[in-house]
Amino acid sequence: MATANKQGRDDGNAPTQDRRRFLARAGAGAAALAGASVWAQGKPPLGPPSTVTTPPRDFGPGAPPTTYFWDPDVIAVDPSFNDLAQPNAAIQRLWTGAGWAEGPAWNSVGKFLLWSDIPADRQHRWIEDDGHVSVFRAPSNNSNGNCFDYQGRQISCEHLTRRVVRYELDGSITILADRWNGKRLNSPNDAVPHPDGSVWFTDPPYGAQLYEGTPDPAGGKSNRAGRLNNRIGQPAGVGDARQELPTQVYRWDLSGRLDAVVVDDKVPNPNGLCFSPDFKKLYVASTGPAGKGDIHVLDVGTDNRLSNQRVFSDCMVDGVKCGPDGIRADVFGNIWAASNAGRAVGYNGVTVWNPEGKLIGRIRLPEVCGNLTFGGPKRNRLFMIASQSVYAVYTATQGAAPS
Template structure:
């Protein structure tokens, strides 16, 4: 046999099994074997539901696989009583993404929309309940952070850039509610809540004194001591940068316009989120981490609670929770109460995957449950036509989930 005949015979598909055919056949056989093993395994145990801690992670978006389990796998009941607060046949949904840092969600009951802040982008966003459309609500927003609505349905905003608390009236005008205390400029108001007596209570930490979420102090100020940063870059002509002049306190704006100090930095350093209990007899104040320009140790990432007297004086301060769960610091930020007095707090656990999202606490400070998100969560609020939907502003995205309870208070 000649070499040419030999080569021809070796390439004849009818008489010779090529290497490619061999590999292909082995792959089919292996696949069939694995499929059979998988089918057998599925008969012995249920498939594991996808969660935020699976690899690859669960897709929370509108195009993700549906959650068909009778408890969303990322809604965790730590205490059996949480089953009376969570809705079993609903799923966590990502409503929008593409933000830089989402904060300050607030629900307009009459407008039936949710607004929130995208702080670094200097804008407020709006999600409408009827069609799920997301649009820019206000731009520029003066790097607004926390938002809320008062008992008359007027929007309240805490502005980092202008270091003030603003109310938007029904006729479209804006009223500055507070920008100073005892003649000194505020730091960067963070969160605000309304009281039935017509007053507004807000926190004033220093987090807006940085380039990303506002503007640093003018040269020589605590957040720009070396004077190397130019806070006028990117701002309109005539912008005058301020300097930090006050400790990190909490204040009450009286209906008369007077601003009163209600919680000092010594009591709660770096105050962040705050909310009233459902009966307005308690005030919860979150203490977050050390902020720009802080000279002290800063906050410890915990939640404090005060009794609210009929004279609007606070007393009987207690540590509500240190927000340590399974040895993980679930750093709190924004908080809301439900009608039963439970506290729903955002959780920023950093790189501790599975612990960022929302933590839920009883009025006594007992952990009831958790909601896991794939992003750190900055703030929360209740909304929807029945106020039974929890909206979560989490880093670059907005999430929502229905609950079996309702939020207390407006906004």
């Protein structure tokens, strides 16, 4: 019978090996070769091309295969990641053509992926059976984050109208939140449902950009000089709101009550958020020029009050700031975070952190990754929304919660 070391790997002395561990070990070696491979003196790379080879990997549908036992852009920083990644699965680009894609959500009943194209003011849908992509909703009020609650209803964060809405099963729309203490919200960004029926969401100011919504009226925080016309291209009466609130995290209750649960910029520019599998921790990403580029974690009490805020990760990898955006937890409590490293080739994509905040894996993409979610019939496929495109890779784990 084979014996294994503390990392769960075969010790090499056994006559037989578990197939999956063999693939992981072989794949890790191939990935290491690919990561170091470059064109040198006209010689081809030692392994399949990746995002960091010269020339870089082609992600197009007609590109040559790059995966033998491990995708060269799926990197195990720590051996524990070998149990989460799928050795014989390749990263696939499913679609491209967005202005700025965001807010992926998986519909388990319809078996489709939904996401927002914020500047195009629409939502798209990718259907799993044939890979067909169509416009799902237009206009979308420059929607950003989306999710499906535990009753299967779609929830969307709208930049233009500065509100969170729910699409009911009969096709009607319910406004869940647009004001707090009588003041308009900034631009709700990302939302997650809770089994108790509540919806938790972040409210940074990104919707006040000309590209992703509408700027404040003259004199407002995003239009101090008043040179931008906030009404151009907008319906009458839309676009006149201005930033009145600090950037906060909110909890909407079934009673209709809205509470600020992370207040007064305690997490500057809160963006992506997710719960731990047991809902006892809330993770919040701080993003953008005014953010800290890190992930915070808070304890969730039985009364839904948050406490013990601390930094979960500074999101520094090899001295490169991999700014987090959307985040999701898997069933083991690992946090999968979208990575925006700007022009640092090889660091855009996804970073994966264990529950203690240790980096254990990375997924490299050729574009900045803005958000991600687990989906597919088994909830084991990671969908990555990256700038203009949608990527996916199968994993050996599952998302902790729907959408």
